[in-house]
Amino acid sequence: MESKPRKITEAQKRAHQNYMEKFVEVKVRMTPERRAEIQAHAKEMGESATAFINRAIDEAMERDQAEGKKHPPQ
Known part of the structure; x- marks a missing residue:
């Protein structure tokens, strides 16, 4: 059975536009393999x-x- 759009x-x-403007x-x-690995892990x-x-x-x-590391100056 096909679903209608x-x-x-x-x-x-x-x-949706207002929501997306916040990001x-x-x-x-x-x-592609790494992406699939990340997607599979996230799903798990x-x-x-x-x-x-x-x-x-x-x-x-x-x-x-926590380890006291600082980001390098820009």
Whole structure:
């Protein structure tokens, strides 16, 4: 059974646009195999790949701070 495409209202489009304005996109280059590995791991953890990547970044930053590491001056 085929499902019909969901119609999106103008209000939904505006709400989505307002939501997305709060974020920026960051591109990361990796092999397709690495991407699949990350996606599979995130799924096993019950989270999206984006949520997993953000969690990994947060944990690395917390660990670095706890170890007294400082970022180099820019």
